[in-house]
Amino acid sequence: MPDFSMALNEDQLALQKWIHEFAADVIRPNAEEWDEKEEFPWPIVQQAAEIGLYGWEFLTEVMMNDPTGVSGVMAIEEIFWGDAGIGMALMGSGLAVAGIAASGTQEQLFEWVPQCYGTVDDVKVGAFCASEPDAGSDVNGYRCRAVYDEATDEWLLNGTKAWITNGGIANVHVVVAVVAPEFGSKGHASFIVPPNTPGLSQGQKYKKHGIRASHTAEVVLDDVRVPGHCLLGGKEKLDERLARVREGKPGNSQAAMQTFEATRPAVGAQAIGVARAALEYSTEYAKERQAFGKPIIMNQGLAFMLADMATEVEASRALVWKAAWLGKQRAFKNAEGSMAKLKAGRTATWVTERAIQILGGYGYTREYPVERWHRDAKIHDIFEGTEQIQQLVISRAISGLRIE
Numbered sequence: 001m002p003d004f005s006m007a008l009n010e011d012q013l014a015l016q017k018w019i020h021e022f023a024a025d026v027i028r029p030n031a032e033e034w035d036e037k038e039e040f041p042w043p044i045v046q047q048a049a050e051i052g053l054y055g056w057e058f059l060t061e062v063m064m065n066d067p068t069g070v071s072g073v074m075a076i077e078e079i080f081w082g083d084a085g086i087g088m089a090l091m092g093s094g095l096a097v098a099g100i101a102a103s104g105t106q107e108q109l110f111e112w113v114p115q116c117y118g119t120v121d122d123v124k125v126g127a128f129c130a131s132e133p134d135a136g137s138d139v140n141g142y143r144c145r146a147v148y149d150e151a152t153d154e155w156l157l158n159g160t161k162a163w164i165t166n167g168g169i170a171n172v173h174v175v176v177a178v179v180a181p182e183f184g185s186k187g188h189a190s191f192i193v194p195p196n197t198p199g200l201s202q203g204q205k206y207k208k209h210g211i212r213a214s215h216t217a218e219v220v221l222d223d224v225r226v227p228g229h230c231l232l233g234g235k236e237k238l239d240e241r242l243a244r245v246r247e248g249k250p251g252n253s254q255a256a257m258q259t260f261e262a263t264r265p266a267v268g269a270q271a272i273g274v275a276r277a278a279l280e281y282s283t284e285y286a287k288e289r290q291a292f293g294k295p296i297i298m299n300q301g302l303a304f305m306l307a308d309m310a311t312e313v314e315a316s317r318a319l320v321w322k323a324a325w326l327g328k329q330r331a332f333k334n335a336e337g338s339m340a341k342l343k344a345g346r347t348a349t350w351v352t353e354r355a356i357q358i359l360g361g362y363g364y365t366r367e368y369p370v371e372r373w374h375r376d377a378k379i380h381d382i383f384e385g386t387e388q389i390q391q392l393v394i395s396r397a398i399s400g401l402r403i404e
Helices: 010-037 042-050 056-064 070-082 084-091 093-103 106-112 181-187 235-246 255-288 300-328 336-364 370-381 387-399
Strands: 126-129 145-149 154-165 172-178 188-193 200-205 216-227
Touching: 010 042, 010 070, 010 084, 010 370, 042 084, 056 070, 056 093, 070 084, 070 255, 070 300, 084 093, 084 255, 084 370, 093 106, 093 126, 093 172, 093 188, 093 255, 126 154, 154 172, 154 188, 172 216, 181 188, 181 235, 188 216, 255 300, 255 336, 255 370, 300 336, 336 370, 336 387
Parallel strands: 126 172
Antiparallel strands: 145 154, 145 172, 154 216, 172 188, 200 216
């Protein structure tokens, strides 16, 4: 196991510089336009694909093959420093990939992950479908059913998924469904719904407070039939797991939670990117803005506010990078992934609010980017487990008790 270090090597520094340049030259100048449009930024994703920043090869090299786990969260921070909405458009397919990796076989990974991205000439996206209209953090409340048809070796899926990134526009949908309702969350399984499968459609598209360049919608499954080989992990593995649960033996973590656990440090990195953008912008503003004959940063009230903002960003990054490293080593002990996501989400919300305060009335207008960053920040307190769910996960981990 490599030692944890926050010192980036030469390759990581070059990667950071390359991504930052794309974020500064392409993402940030287009952020306001796509936020206002509330549309998926296909042209920006296309540009990212052309330089190798969007695609399964980039995901494999940066997110999966790095033994430290740090390259991935470092890359995500730079992208989200550019813009969170466009960042989610670029990174949303990774959640589908995480869903495939959490439950799928090697063969399924090789078959379906490239199809989540397409090619440079035909860019695609993937979607991970877990939450439902009446069940977000409450995974025991899922109602989307998958019933096996032994005669045809097919699964029949019915239900509605909610708050799905890339939902309905994705090439590949990874769907978490209930196969054994009597077992609660242990009776879930994940399925690939291939492109153009009849019965899958987009429901309502959500009009969101922030990250508006990211497409978020319902996914409706109406008698969707998928081949048996689209059950992630395969039926034999599923039957063995359900048999263990039936006998009262410990079963593996259910499908949605496996995915969320793996991606929480990445969500924390997203939040840090937004917070850092707001910190840097408000610092420069405070150095340039004059009031009472001097830059407003010379006022201790504002200077100390900025000092606290910088401290919170640095502390959050340290937690996220350590959690990413622990996740790569499969060495979580006290829900460090949840700790990182909890802290970074709080930091982003607080720092962006302070940035608005520093800019005063200007900060409250859409002529300046800090109000957008504040809107974008809040989602990191909510998705992939709310702030309160993270507290629940952490408290259970540190106490060893089933706190309700």
